Amino acid sequence: MAGKSSPRKRARPRAYHHGDLKAALVEAAAEILQNEGLEGLTLRAVARRAGVSQAAPYRHFDDRRALVGAVAERGFRRLQDAMLQAMQAPGGGRAGLKQVAFTYIRFALDNPTEYRVMFGPEVAVTDDLPELRTAARSTLGFVAQAIAQLQKAGLVGPGDPNLIAVATWATLHGLAILILDRQTAGVAPQTDALVEEATRILMFGMAARPT
């Protein structure tokens, strides 16, 4: 918010010259995604929204993919924050997992395009996007931690918490996508019953000990 007084004239028209154009570009991209959908997300449109020239983003991002990757990274971070808050709310154990599940689905419903981009084809291969990879891995680590906690509480049976975490995340993600894609429209008018059922299956399945 606060910025140094600019050295010469023209204090207002362009607000992003104080040094954090990179963050402003990511923010602008996320807004475009939310407001206009994926087809509106062009580098040039992002630059226009941030009030800079079409070439300016190249000072901060190698190419278009890098910007999309940064948006995805932001998404994973926001998703993890939301889950963290849901875990801290009262009602641990089984109720806690259910709360996290609802939080996860709500995030996807509230940020449909951004969520789809996070798991979409463009930034799927993260070999050249190390920060995105780290953010995504961190989300998995977060889920694994939660599973380990449930195991300690005796609510989840023994087994590699990482494997169980992947299975859990997989169910949440799949549910989010199927709901977003309206695959469930004719089947589960309101999605709550669906999330309940999936959570139930998960909890019972995880409580059972491995063969």
Place this chain on the structure above:
Amino acid sequence: MAGKSSPRKRARPRAYHHGDLKAALVEAAAEILQNEGLEGLTLRAVARRAGVSQAAPYRHFDDRRALVGAVAERGFRRLQDAMLQAMQAPGGGRAGLKQVAFTYIRFALDNPTEYRVMFGPEVAVTDDLPELRTAARSTLGFVAQAIAQLQKAGLVGPGDPNLIAVATWATLHGLAILILDRQTAGVAPQTDALVEEATRILMFGMAARPT
């Protein structure tokens, strides 16, 4: 394969003038997706590969999205065929579900880009792609049918088979994406253990009767 002899001259150079350019375009698009990835999938490249002018595809598809939608539709059909074959193989019941799960994951691994496009942002909203919507819904119906069978066999507890089917599909899809995105690389070197674990959780969870 066999075609009518062309009315005049030039029998070979362009093979698609016999009337199924539409199918040829979809095929060409799927090949490009497989060989060059999503960024190679331009309408013009598809036209080039099919040996027609850049404007020709517009005779058969409204726009680029419609072509991508047709590829996705083809994908759902092929996926469903693969699952059907896996179900018909010996070993019904629990072993059958596991077989279907492995088949599902293998399809995703064998057709990574195509699979991601099927669930990606471009064709997510199917309001204007009725055939894609039908194909995707049909896949869900297929899973629901399999669940109903398992219920009859007493291997899955009572409950709306549609809801259980969504939860099942969600887990398979989530698993496929997480594996494709290498989210599981540091956690499950070979994916088999992962699929086993997820199937186990699903089966135990579904066997339990609802609260």
Place this chain on the structure above:
DNA sequence: ACCTGAACACCGTTCAAGT
């Protein structure tokens, strides 16, 4: 160090015209 202006190649899409 960071940004602009202009340029290039390429793409989606349209349309008059061909057979």
Place this chain on the structure above:
DNA sequence: ACCTGAACACCGTTCAAGT
């Protein structure tokens, strides 16, 4: 009925030049 050739607007990316 189906396809071509040429055109237009727009995009990703580069690069010399500005401050």
